[in-house]
Amino acid sequence: MNRPFVFINVAMTADGKIDTFQRRGAAISSPRDKERVDQLRADSDAVMVGGRTLLDEDPKLTVKSEARRAERAARGLTPNPVKVGVVSEAKFEPHSKFLHEGGGRVVIFTTPRTSNEQFAFLRSLGVEVFVHEGERVDLRAMMQTLHELGIKRLMVEGGATLNFELIRLGLADELYAYVAPMIFGGDSAPTLAAGSGLERSAAVRLQLLHAESWEDGGVLLQYKIERAA
Template sequence: MTGRSLGAVTQRPYVTLSAAVSIDGYLDDASPERLLLSNPADFDRVDELRADSDAVLVGSTTLRRDNPRLLVNDPARRAAREAAGRPAYPLKVTLSGSGELAAGLRFWHTGGERLVYSTDRGARRLTGELAGLAEVVALGPAVHLGAVLDDLGRRGVRRLMVEGGGSVHTQFLSEGLADELQLAVAPLLVGDAAAPRFVNPADFPGGSTRRLRLLEARTVGDVVLLRYAPKESA
């Protein structure tokens, strides 16, 4: 376990939020099985985005619910990273204030280096649970995203990909910390109030009348990719 870093401030990473959503804004349905919103071409696009990133971040709720591995799946992309002097896989990052993360999750047993940001209390729990599996960083009484980004910047992370879930996306957007938003909109309607949404109610910068600048809109098979610049207005 390491404590909160007090080193010199460095450049924060460029933050890209990435999510696949239904037409009505859901990340999944409420069934036990994961709802596949993307198609093969879009999964490959996401794999390319991971390969271009220095780190990939996901929230603890998503880890427990989906049990993802968060790998660069294409061997050619991993080889290209290594040829450029980078590790085959980006750093895998998660956040957990409570420290309630089991060592059996696939996240800890695949890919390269792994990092957990937690509270002082949560870190004491995680240090024993994840011994030999991940570095645990204690950030004090709360996990603030600004402190996370500052620490990642000091570690040399220049491009951070955030893959969810909804609470994490909401926090990055409401705190004005996302540089880019990539939404893959699938031709599905979920319509289940119990299912997780892309974002939760929050005070977003500029309020409901602020229009984000659209960077790109294109089809990826039957999915529509929308790229926005959350820090800029249209």
């Protein structure tokens, strides 16, 4: 199967949480980590998020630094990477920042659960919409489509359910995790990878490519994601 190079980026606490039990998109990254994330976005062809992150938090997913946007333009690229949303039932607000900020290309993968009104709204904005039959988006077919759209390097920015499914299906190549020096706890607080989970014998193996200890107390980890054991 042809697909982009896919990497997942997360900011997590030392107990593996990527948000608190309140699920309001808690700040975890340090200022230095935010710069690192901005550079990763600027170096990507597209940036992707899952449906709950998309609809609950409405992220802009733009490159924040003007210098990095200019550097992309100098390379003949659009100032911001393509935004990609994976959402079973799209329910965007009229003034969604995800849809409107940055002025670039937006691609949505969804299912027939999305209403006709939403389809009409998205298409009126020029959003490219791909509809997959079934309850959820077919992530393998989605990767093939992204490849056909010219996406070679895809950054995935969560959340927990999308991360897990991509890892489970062997559709993610690398993982960056910034581990912040704090603990959130909470049974219901999302972790790096959620979903149905794997038995120990099926655990996905990681190979550590790089580790850095930062002056802000955080640790940056870069892993290659290998096949299930």
